[in-house]
Structure formats: C-alpha cells, structure tokens
Amino acid sequence: MARLIATSPFEGLSLPLAIGGARLSAVDPGPAWSVAPFRGHEAAVSRLLGGAMLPDPGQVLAWGEGRMIWVAPGRFLLAGRPPPEGLSAHASVVEQGDGLAVAVLEGSAAQDVLARLRPP
Amino acid sequence: MRVAGKGLYQGAPPVSFRFDGVAWHGVEGDTLASALLGEGVRLMGRSFKYHRPRGVLSAGSEEPNALVCVDGVPNTRATMQEIWEGMEATSQNARPSLRFDVLAVNDWLAPFIGAGFYYKTFMWPRSFWERVYEPLIRRAAGLGRLDPSAGPLLCEKAWAFCDVLVIGAGPAGLSAALAAGRAGARVILADEGARMGGRLLAETDPLDGQPPHLWVERVLAELVQMPNVRLMPRTTVTGVHDGGTFAALERVSLHRAPRADLPRECFWRIVARRAVLCAGAIERPLPFPDNDRPGVMLAGAVRAYLNHWGVAAGRRVVVFGNNDDAHRTARDCHAAGLTVAALVDSRPEAAMPGAPFPVLPGARIAGTRGRLGLSRVTVEGPQGRQEIEADVLAVSGGWSPSVHLACHLGARPVWDDRLQAFLPPPGGVPWMTVAGAAAGEFTTAGCLRDGWRAASAALADLGLRAPDPDLPEAEGQAPAQGPFIVVEGRRQFVDFQNDVTVKDIRLAVQEGFCSVEHMKRYTTLGMATDQGKTGNVPAIAILSEALGSPVAATGTTTFRPPYTPVSIGAMGAGGQGMGFAPRRLTTSHAACLDRGAPMIEAGLWYRPGYFPRPGETTWRQSCDREVTMVRQAVGVADVSTLGKIDIQGPDAAALLDFVYCNTFSTLPVGRVRYGLMLREDGHVMDDGTTARLGGNRYIMTTTTAAAGQVMRHLDFVTQVLRPDLDVHCVSVTEQWAQFSVAGPRSRDLVQAVVDADLSDAAFPYMACAEAPVMGVPGRVFRISFSGERAYELAVPARYGASLYRLLVAYAESLGGGPYGMEALNVLRIEKGYITHAEIHGRTTAFDIGMERMVSKTKDCIGWAASRRPGLLEADREQLVGLRPVAQDGVITAGAHLYRREDPATRLNGQGYVTSACWSPTLGRALGLGFLRRGRERHGEVVRLVDAMRGVETLCEVTDPVFLDPKGERLRG
Incomplete structure (x- = not known):
C-alpha cells in the first residue's frame, strides 16, 4: 500500500558539512513530546514515569534511554522515548518532534562557530 | 627619522606603502604615523575649519589631527593603522594637495568664522537657506569622504562570555589578567593596540631591572598558555551596557591587505560577570599661540615613538610642560642622541639637577613658527624672550584618566584637585572596578599593585581565591603636577x-x-x-x-558609547540580504519552486503567489485559472503557516470562552467552530477556528502573521489574567504540515488518502477527526476559506513534502492542481470572508457584522469595552461589498468612498476599501470595505476615488458575500 516518505528538516542542505576545524552533522532527534502536568497531578506523572523526578529549570534528566528537558515553567520535553500509557490523563501531552531540528557541531572550531550564532 | 638602536622593531621585515601617491617605506610593526615620521614626513592633514597644516599629535586612538583614508575607509587614525605591503593611504580635507590647500584661505578669515559664526550669518536672504547655504555648508563640512561606489565592509558579529573582563593591557591590566588567570577564572584581556603592553612599551623605566617590554613578553607568554584566558589585541571595548554586557570592536584584518575570506572587523558583545577597567590615561596638550603646527606633539607620544617604534619627528627637541612627567621625554631624547634644545617648565620651582640640556623653569612657549612644519619656538620666561630652533615640540599639560567607560551608565566623574584630574565615580558601573592610571594611579609600581588588587576583589566576588601577588620591581615616584x-x-x-x-x-x-x-x-x-x-x-x-x-x-558633559568610532557595517554584520531576517519555509517549498511559483513573504514565511503554467505570461492569468479550477474541480494549497496552538486541560473550555467572544464550551467533540478574539478595548484582535479533538483537547488556529502575538496573548491570559485556570497552551505550528483541499471534487481526493468515513453524514461541514492519512497519524478538518466544499489535512511535518506532491498529483488527475496566495485571496473575497485587511485593529465585531457572535451570557476579554455606545453607533463604518456599476470598473484597496454627488474631500468621506480583486467567477472586479451605515445602504451607488492611483469608479453597495450566500456549496 502507498506510504508517505519522511524527510528530514535538513533536506537539501548538504549535511554533513565540514569547513576548517568545524563539522556539522544532522541528527535524528527521535520522538519528542511536551509534557505539562495538570494541577495536583505532578505526583501521578512522576509515578507513571517510573518514579522519576521532574526536571528543575535548566535541568536535563535521564529517563531510561530518553531524556527529560526542562523547557518552561511547569513543562518539560520528553525526548527519545514515547510517553507512558495513560499520561495524557494527568498532563498535557503534545507531540513536538517534527518541529525540532537537531544537529551536532564538533571540532576544534566548534566554539568559535557558535560564538557567531549565539544570541545576546 | 629612524633612530638607530631604538624601538622594538629593529630588523623587522620592510614594508612599502604609499601616502598621497608617494611611495614610502617602514617596517612590520609600524603604524602609518610612525612610518611617516620615520621617513621624515610631519605634514599629515589639514584641520577641519581653518585648513591649517597639521601633523600627528599623539601615538594612540585619541589622535585628533592625522586622519587619513585607507583602502576607502575615511577618518582612519594614522596612529592606529598598521602598514601593510602595498597599502594606499590618502590625506583628507585638502585640495589640491596637503602642501597647497586652496581652503587655507579660511585661516585668514579666522576672525570672522569663530565659534557659532553660522548662527549669525547665512541669514539673508531667506530664500537662500535651503537652495544655497545648506548645500554649500554640507559640501564644506566633514573631514573624510565616503566612496559611494565602494562595496560594504565585510564584517562579522560574535558573542563571548567570561568571568573577568580586563579592559586594557598596560601594567595594571596585565597584572589583573595574570592574577585572574592564575586563579582559574575565565578571563578575557582586551587591548586596543596591536601589541599588548600599553605604556610599558613606551617607557624605559626598568621592571625588575630589565627593559619593561621584556616583562610584558613574559606575562603574555604565560597568559597565552592558559586555556582559561583569551587574549584579544586590536580590540577596543567601546561601550558598557546593561547586564554586564560590553560592546567591543576587533580589527580583524584592517592591518593587512584585504582578503575575501577574512572579515575586516568583528563586533563583539562580551558578557562578563566582573570587569576591571585599566584604560590608562590620555595626556593633555597646553594651549599656547600656534600650538598646532606639525611637529608639536604630546610629550608621552614623543617617548612612545622613540622607545616603541624607534622614530623621532625631528632632530632638535624642545620640551614644554607643567609636570615632572615631561622631564622623562627630555631625558629619553637626550639619551637617544637627539638634541634637546631646552626643557621649558611653567613651574618656577621646577628643577632637574645635572641635566645635560638647558632647563628653563617658570617659562612658557609664547609662539611657534613653521607653517608646514615646526622650525622655531618662542620662549618667554624670567630671563626674557628667546627664539629657539626646534623641529619637535613635546608638550605635556598632565594626564587625564580615561574614565569614559566608567561613566557610560550615566554616572559623572569626580574632580580631584590634588591630582588635577577627573576620577571615575565609585560604583558608576556596579560590576566593574577601575585600576591603574584610569583610577588616578600614576606610578608603574602603583599600577601593577592596583591591577592585582582590583582583580583580587573581582575574584573574591566570584568565590575564587586570588593568588599571592607576583609583581616586578618598578618605579614608584609619582610625578609632581x-x-x-x-x-x-x-x-x-x-x-x-x-x-x-x-x-x-x-x-x-x-x-x-x-x-x-x-x-x-x-x-x-x-x-x-x-x-x-x-x-x-x-x-x-x-x-x-x-x-x-x-x-x-x-563638571563634564555626558559620556556615551562608543569610545571610538564603530562602523555601522560592523554593528549590522550579517544583516544584509538573506541575513536580514530568518526565512520560514513550508514543507512544500521545494515543490513550489520546482513549479516556478514566485514566493511572497507573509510574516517571515514564504508562500507561493501563483503557479504559472506554460503559456501564461501574467499573474492574473494564473490566478484566474486557479480560482476557476478550485470552483470547478479541486485545488491544493499549503496552509501550514497558520498558527496552531494545542490547548489541553480541565479548564481548556473555560479558557476558550474567556478569550473568544463566542461560546466554545458548547462545542461537541469532533467539531470545529469559527471564533472571534477581542482586545481589552473591545476591538477585534484576531479570528480563527478552534477544533475539539477530545474531552479536554482543543487545537486553535490563528492568522499566519498573528500567530506569535496570539500565543503571547494566551501566555499572558493563563499566567496573569486567569492563573486559576488549569490549562496548558503549546505552539504546534511547526509540528504539523497542513494542506487545504478545496473544490467540488475535494472529497474524491481526500477519501483516497484518509482512512476514515468522510461521507456528508459521517463528516458534515465543520467536522474534525484524528485519522490515518496515507498510513501516518493525521488529522482532518472540514473547514473552508474558499466557499467550496473543502478539507484540511494535517500530518506530522516530516511527511509534509511527500504528502503535498501526492495531493497535487491526485488533484491534477481530477482536473485540478495547486493554487497560490493570489487565488486564495480572490476566493475568499468572493465569499466575503474577512482577513486582517478588514480586522485591521480599529474595527469591532459590530463593524464586521458579527455583533451577534459576542455572547451576552458570558464574560470574555473585551466584552465590557465592546458594549460602549460609541462602538455600537449606527453611524459607524460597517463592512459592505462593492461591485462596480460598469463591468470593467476598477476597484483598488485603499480607495475612499463618497456619496455619488459629493466632491471627494476629507469631510465627505463615507468609508474606504480594504480588499479588492478581479473575480473570474463573476466577471467583474469586487471589493470589500467599510461604509457608514453600510448595512442600510445595500443597493445604493457610491463613488470610489483612489487619488493616489487616479482611479474613480461608481460602485453598488452590496452584501459582502457575493457568492452562494446560503453556503450550499460548502455543505455539499
């Protein structure tokens, strides 16, 4: 049966790109969901995540082979693993992975390249 | 002239360059000023107003005279420009040449053109102000000239972060950087010079018994090895800004021949937790008659040229000052073999026991001679008047600490009578301390100690331990002033x-x-x-x-950034062409380009205007065809750009009822509703649709250009106005690629790709569902912006490119195809659907005929304000449709409406046109607009006048919905 073909956000951009001491490669970020517990349901969310602590501002916590990344007050990004069954009863669970593009920048010049991109 | 055995560049590779077309030679490390002095050239410029011959006064960025044009960049200070092989420099403000300048006549007119003379002249006749005086004055003013044909300077921008920013790499700065570096802090040491060391490179007083530049080299060698220290020479910190942010300009390649792969300058924003200002001090000249001839220089600069660059402006030196510091110039010049004709000190008590040259205390320079270069000075003193031959006059009126950066946040410096100097205000910049000469410390030993002290204090603030001081022995004799x-x-x-x-x-x-x-x-x-x-x-x-x-x-005037001039190109680096704004591209972008669609910018998004077919030469042909195609077959358009906001939570319905003026809590699962959002002042903010996908799950759409604003609005509502609501709003605009499939054959198309029952019974107009689309989880919405049967399909964005091409291929097999923004606009005007052209910020629900949508049984944002009598007056301009009476009549958006018999003046204005198009469906132009009491005047003929485009058309006022008013085509 006919299917749709998935394309990367970097389609047509000729990655990996290596210039001087910097190398940029595309990475498939895998699935990602925005999770925001409803009021009073934080404990239930934590329980469904296997007792994991929810991340504080600026924190990135491991969750199995996935990660929980704090993104906003009362909200974190669950990346690399699908959310557990029943989570949407206790939290706003919104798929976000297709809106993300992730690339890896490495090499001796990586910091200098970033210095010219980082917003003030 | 070059002085044998002096300077830090002995044996350096030679460099040839040209100044005003004449070839000269210097060495690597020379600035243009030092190289010209080395070649015996003292005349370097002409002054601004009087066009007096001028030479270089200083050895730093404070240079006022020697401004030249290098490689097309005007007003370059010769003291800061390093020479490179083949460099072309030209003088400014002199015609035809530096030696013979026609406008030197201004010097003769000096008695008449003193300060402010232009407030008292150029008065009569009045008609001359703009036609004669202003163009003349503009031509005469300014020093350098920009070359309009020159391309933009290649520059870049960058950001840096550190614990301690040390500004200036003289004795205080090097000491501070060493302390902070050894303590392990992240340090940035910035200096505006090509070579770090500050005054240590210009003086001969030993450090630890050795020439001072050797200590500098040792310290730099240690600092360069530290991974936590970043050295930034040729970098001027130009300004202090809020939040610990400093602006700095790095001369990346202005000191070398231009290269295509190197920017000329880099504009830095450095964010530092703490900073130490070690900017040193600037020497001040003394005012005496004719104190501006080429050859008159600051005493400290004479030492710098001698000791750092090994050049002298002449053979016979007279030194004139009011302080002990000037004595060092006389001493250094004599030791280098130059003739010191006299040391003139204004203080009667001044003395230099055992001086090998004449010392004249209590005397002053009363005049100078030598128009194109100093030849003689006149000295007046207790012994009377004498003339002394000299080609260099080294002048010192004392040193002024460079307090500028400490005052950039508005604080004023403090006058110190004992030091005869303005000192930096304490706490002027809370995260920055001042050390060294910039703080009024004028001995080398003092500067070294002060730098270490300031760095230690900064380290303590950061919770780091300062290392024990490790400073060389240095002179500590404060010069008497x-x-x-x-x-x-x-x-x-x-x-x-x-x-x-x-x-x-x-x-x-x-x-x-x-x-x-x-x-x-x-x-x-x-x-x-x-x-x-x-x-x-x-x-x-x-x-x-x-x-x-x-x-x-x-007191002083206000200090403002930048400390030295910054080119606009550096501040705006990267902002030209494609770099000006981010481009937001949909998943169908490549497919649109493949079909030759010209792209239109909507907000930051790029959307196709129309899809030209072979044989079509105008946009109208394509647009007309696409409109007809949608009305008769089926069209596919990418509508991913509209904002999509996911709203979930127990209070989701309550939130919607609060932000929309109509009711959403009654919306059943699986249905979509059109909603109107008001501002607090009762005017319409945005319109859109919201779909209920599940119990407490909604998805809201907004206008493309208003997406960010509506998201911010929802954030404000949930955080500030209604924090009691348990609901979360998340933007999913980029998550879903969404396509509109519109036309009588649209169901045939979507039924082929959607795995769900889309019969009218199961899926009526304004239904929605989550359903697989070609095997991937998707969403279907039966909504229409064209007035035809239509569906919108959403899939995760990674499948967007693939789905779009498939939909277009299927559409073509049904006699349809892709359609663009032009056709989209015509379709919606034919149906009287509004956009932000109609809800432009000054219209209300009443104006657009949707007053009944504002629920009377619940509160919402803007409800109270919308009930103000003024916003409900019958006399207000109301939304109407306009049809030209003549079949070929033209309607333009922006035109104004008048009663047929009234002249087209402002007082007779009855309304205006907001949208216009040619309708291929109805075979005439159509317009939407606002007309006073419009709803009562259907059938009346009004006069449309567009004065700007010269259009005048008689139009019939109609209902805004021109086509299928009952919506039968929508509902199928």
Whole structure:
C-alpha cells in the first residue's frame, strides 16, 4: 500500500558539512513530546514515569534511554522515548518532534562557530 | 627619522606603502604615523575649519589631527593603522594637495568664522537657506569622504562570555589578567593596540631591572598558555551596557591587505560577570599661540615613538610642560642622541639637577613658527624672550584618566584637585572596578599593585581565591603636577579636530552659553570623531576660569558609547540580504519552486503567489485559472503557516470562552467552530477556528502573521489574567504540515488518502477527526476559506513534502492542481470572508457584522469595552461589498468612498476599501470595505476615488458575500 516518505528538516542542505576545524552533522532527534502536568497531578506523572523526578529549570534528566528537558515553567520535553500509557490523563501531552531540528557541531572550531550564532 | 638602536622593531621585515601617491617605506610593526615620521614626513592633514597644516599629535586612538583614508575607509587614525605591503593611504580635507590647500584661505578669515559664526550669518536672504547655504555648508563640512561606489565592509558579529573582563593591557591590566588567570577564572584581556603592553612599551623605566617590554613578553607568554584566558589585541571595548554586557570592536584584518575570506572587523558583545577597567590615561596638550603646527606633539607620544617604534619627528627637541612627567621625554631624547634644545617648565620651582640640556623653569612657549612644519619656538620666561630652533615640540599639560567607560551608565566623574584630574565615580558601573592610571594611579609600581588588587576583589566576588601577588620591581615616584596654564595670545587650539580655540570658549561664556553642555554645543568642542579626548579637560579648565568657578562645579558633559568610532557595517554584520531576517519555509517549498511559483513573504514565511503554467505570461492569468479550477474541480494549497496552538486541560473550555467572544464550551467533540478574539478595548484582535479533538483537547488556529502575538496573548491570559485556570497552551505550528483541499471534487481526493468515513453524514461541514492519512497519524478538518466544499489535512511535518506532491498529483488527475496566495485571496473575497485587511485593529465585531457572535451570557476579554455606545453607533463604518456599476470598473484597496454627488474631500468621506480583486467567477472586479451605515445602504451607488492611483469608479453597495450566500456549496 502507498506510504508517505519522511524527510528530514535538513533536506537539501548538504549535511554533513565540514569547513576548517568545524563539522556539522544532522541528527535524528527521535520522538519528542511536551509534557505539562495538570494541577495536583505532578505526583501521578512522576509515578507513571517510573518514579522519576521532574526536571528543575535548566535541568536535563535521564529517563531510561530518553531524556527529560526542562523547557518552561511547569513543562518539560520528553525526548527519545514515547510517553507512558495513560499520561495524557494527568498532563498535557503534545507531540513536538517534527518541529525540532537537531544537529551536532564538533571540532576544534566548534566554539568559535557558535560564538557567531549565539544570541545576546 | 629612524633612530638607530631604538624601538622594538629593529630588523623587522620592510614594508612599502604609499601616502598621497608617494611611495614610502617602514617596517612590520609600524603604524602609518610612525612610518611617516620615520621617513621624515610631519605634514599629515589639514584641520577641519581653518585648513591649517597639521601633523600627528599623539601615538594612540585619541589622535585628533592625522586622519587619513585607507583602502576607502575615511577618518582612519594614522596612529592606529598598521602598514601593510602595498597599502594606499590618502590625506583628507585638502585640495589640491596637503602642501597647497586652496581652503587655507579660511585661516585668514579666522576672525570672522569663530565659534557659532553660522548662527549669525547665512541669514539673508531667506530664500537662500535651503537652495544655497545648506548645500554649500554640507559640501564644506566633514573631514573624510565616503566612496559611494565602494562595496560594504565585510564584517562579522560574535558573542563571548567570561568571568573577568580586563579592559586594557598596560601594567595594571596585565597584572589583573595574570592574577585572574592564575586563579582559574575565565578571563578575557582586551587591548586596543596591536601589541599588548600599553605604556610599558613606551617607557624605559626598568621592571625588575630589565627593559619593561621584556616583562610584558613574559606575562603574555604565560597568559597565552592558559586555556582559561583569551587574549584579544586590536580590540577596543567601546561601550558598557546593561547586564554586564560590553560592546567591543576587533580589527580583524584592517592591518593587512584585504582578503575575501577574512572579515575586516568583528563586533563583539562580551558578557562578563566582573570587569576591571585599566584604560590608562590620555595626556593633555597646553594651549599656547600656534600650538598646532606639525611637529608639536604630546610629550608621552614623543617617548612612545622613540622607545616603541624607534622614530623621532625631528632632530632638535624642545620640551614644554607643567609636570615632572615631561622631564622623562627630555631625558629619553637626550639619551637617544637627539638634541634637546631646552626643557621649558611653567613651574618656577621646577628643577632637574645635572641635566645635560638647558632647563628653563617658570617659562612658557609664547609662539611657534613653521607653517608646514615646526622650525622655531618662542620662549618667554624670567630671563626674557628667546627664539629657539626646534623641529619637535613635546608638550605635556598632565594626564587625564580615561574614565569614559566608567561613566557610560550615566554616572559623572569626580574632580580631584590634588591630582588635577577627573576620577571615575565609585560604583558608576556596579560590576566593574577601575585600576591603574584610569583610577588616578600614576606610578608603574602603583599600577601593577592596583591591577592585582582590583582583580583580587573581582575574584573574591566570584568565590575564587586570588593568588599571592607576583609583581616586578618598578618605579614608584609619582610625578609632581603643576597647575594648568593658558598662554595668552591668539590661535591657542584646545580641540584640534574641530578647530576650537581658547577664544571660542571664552566667546561662548560671553554669549551666555555658560554650562559645559551649552559651551560644548555652541563651540562644537568635543564633538568630532575623537570626542574631545585631548581637549575636553583643558576646555573645562578654561571654562571654569572664565566663569570664575571651580572645576568641580563645572563638571563634564555626558559620556556615551562608543569610545571610538564603530562602523555601522560592523554593528549590522550579517544583516544584509538573506541575513536580514530568518526565512520560514513550508514543507512544500521545494515543490513550489520546482513549479516556478514566485514566493511572497507573509510574516517571515514564504508562500507561493501563483503557479504559472506554460503559456501564461501574467499573474492574473494564473490566478484566474486557479480560482476557476478550485470552483470547478479541486485545488491544493499549503496552509501550514497558520498558527496552531494545542490547548489541553480541565479548564481548556473555560479558557476558550474567556478569550473568544463566542461560546466554545458548547462545542461537541469532533467539531470545529469559527471564533472571534477581542482586545481589552473591545476591538477585534484576531479570528480563527478552534477544533475539539477530545474531552479536554482543543487545537486553535490563528492568522499566519498573528500567530506569535496570539500565543503571547494566551501566555499572558493563563499566567496573569486567569492563573486559576488549569490549562496548558503549546505552539504546534511547526509540528504539523497542513494542506487545504478545496473544490467540488475535494472529497474524491481526500477519501483516497484518509482512512476514515468522510461521507456528508459521517463528516458534515465543520467536522474534525484524528485519522490515518496515507498510513501516518493525521488529522482532518472540514473547514473552508474558499466557499467550496473543502478539507484540511494535517500530518506530522516530516511527511509534509511527500504528502503535498501526492495531493497535487491526485488533484491534477481530477482536473485540478495547486493554487497560490493570489487565488486564495480572490476566493475568499468572493465569499466575503474577512482577513486582517478588514480586522485591521480599529474595527469591532459590530463593524464586521458579527455583533451577534459576542455572547451576552458570558464574560470574555473585551466584552465590557465592546458594549460602549460609541462602538455600537449606527453611524459607524460597517463592512459592505462593492461591485462596480460598469463591468470593467476598477476597484483598488485603499480607495475612499463618497456619496455619488459629493466632491471627494476629507469631510465627505463615507468609508474606504480594504480588499479588492478581479473575480473570474463573476466577471467583474469586487471589493470589500467599510461604509457608514453600510448595512442600510445595500443597493445604493457610491463613488470610489483612489487619488493616489487616479482611479474613480461608481460602485453598488452590496452584501459582502457575493457568492452562494446560503453556503450550499460548502455543505455539499
């Protein structure tokens, strides 16, 4: 049966790109969901995540082979693993992975390249 | 001339360059100024107003005279420009040449063109102001000239972060950086010079018994090895801004021949937790008659040229000062083999026991000779008057600490009578301390200690331990400073770059411009590109004396960034062409380009205007065809750009009821509703649709350009207005690629790709569902912006490119195809659907005929304000449709409406047109607009007048819905 073909956000951009001491490669970020517990349901969310602590501002916590990344007050990004069954009863669970593009920048010049991109 | 055995560049590779077309030679490490002095060239410029011959005054960025044009960049200071092989430099402000300048006649007219003369001249006749005087003055003003044919300077921007920013790499700065570096802090050491070391490179006083530059080299060698220290030479920190942010300009490649792969400058934003300002001090000249000839230089600069670059401006030196520091120049020049003809000190008590040259205490320079270059000075003293031959006159009126950066946040410096200097205000910049000469410490030993102390304090603030001081032995004799003097006479220059004299300052006081801010603007003192670095403090002293008040009472003018000029190209680096704004591209972008669709910018998104087919030569042909195609078959359009906001939570319905004026809590699962959002003032903010996908799960759409604003609005509502609501709003605009499939054959198409029952019974108009689309989880919405049967399909964005091409291929097999923004706009105008052209911010629900949508049984944002009588007046301009009476009548958006018999004047205005199009469906132009009492006037003929485009058309006022008013085509 006919299917749709998935394309990367970097389609047509000729990655990996290596210039001087910097190398940029595309990475498939895998699935990602925005999770925001409803009021009073934080404990239930934590329980469904296997007792994991929810991340504080600026924190990135491991969750199995996935990660929980704090993104906003009362909200974190669950990346690399699908959310557990029943989570949407206790939290706003919104798929976000297709809106993300992730690339890896490495090499001796990586910091200098970033210095010219980082917003003030 | 080059002085044998002196300077840090002996044996350096030679460099040839040209100045005003003449070839000269220097060595690597020379600045243009040092190289020209080395070749015996003293004449480097002509002054701004009087076109007096000028030479280099200083050895740093405070240079007011030697401004040249290098590689097309005007007003480059010769003291900062390093020479490179083949460099072309030209002088400024002289025609036909530096040696013979026609406008030197201005110097003869000096008595008539003093400060502010233009306020008293150029008055009559009035008709000459704009036609004659202004163009003439504009031509005559300014120093350098921009080359309009030159391409933009290639520059870049960058950001850096550190614990401690040390500004200036002289003794205090090197000491501070060493302390902070050894403590393990992340350090940035920035210096505006090509070579770090500051005054240590210019003086001979030993450090640990050795020439000072050796200590500098040792310290730099240690710092460069530290991974936590970043050295930034050729980098001027230009400004202090909020939040610990500093602006800095790095001269990346201005000191070498241009290369295509190197930017000329880099504009840095450095965010530092703490900073230490070690900017040193700037020497001030003394005002005496004719104190501006080529060869008159600052005493410290003479030492710098001699000791750092190994050059001298001449063979016979006279030194004139009011302090002990000037004595070092006489001593160094004599030791280097130059003839010191006299050391003239204004202080009667001055002495230099055992000096091998004449010392004249209590004396002053009364005049100079030598128009194109100093040849003689006149000295007046207790022994009477004498003429002394000299080609260099080294002058010192004392040193002014460079407090500028410490005052950038608005604090004023503090006058210290004992030091005869303005000192930085304590706490002027809370995260920055000042050390060294910039803080009034004028001995080398003191600067070294002060730098270490300041760094230690910063380290303590950061919770780091300062290392034990490791400082070399250095001289610690504070130079005695005498009072500032003015030698009376004429042509005593204070601001060299703007040609402001002592007489001008006194004239300002005479005319009543007594405050320092008024004196500055009346005389233009301190307003040139050097911002008065050498002239401001002497001017304040002269002003104070003329007012009879102490210097502390006079104060300074406001210090503002940038410290030295910054090219606009550096600040705006990367902002040209494609770099100006981010481009947001949909998943169908490549497919649109493949079909030759011209792209239109909507917000930051790029959307196709129309899809030209072979044989079509105008946009109208394509647009007309696409409109007909949608009305008769099926069209596919990418609508991913509309904002999509996911709303979930127990109070989701309550939130929607609060932000929309109509009711959403009654919306069943699986249905979509059109909603109108009001502002607090009762006017319409945005319109859109919201779909209920599940119990407490909604998805809201907004207008493309308003997406960010609506998201911010929802954030504000949930965080500030209604924090009691348990609901979360998340933007999913980029998550879903969404396509509209519209036309009578649209169901045939979507049924082929959607795995769900889409019969009218199961899926009526305004239904929605989550359903697989070609095997991937998707969503279907039966909504329409064209007035035809239509569906919108959403899939995760990674499948967007693939789905779009498939949909277009299927559409073509059904006699349809892709359609663009032009056709989309025509389709919606034919149906009277509004966009932000109609809800432009000054219209209400009442105006657009949707007053009944504002629920009377619940509150919402803007409800109360929308009920104000003024917003409900019958006389208001109401949404109407417009059809030209003549079949070929033209309607333009922006045209105004008048009663048929009224002249088209402002007072007769009855309304205006907001949207217009040619309708291929109805075979005539159509318009939407607003007309007073419009809803009562259907059938009336009004006059449309577009004065700008010369259009005048008689139009019939109609209902805005021109097509299928019952919506039968929508519902199928």
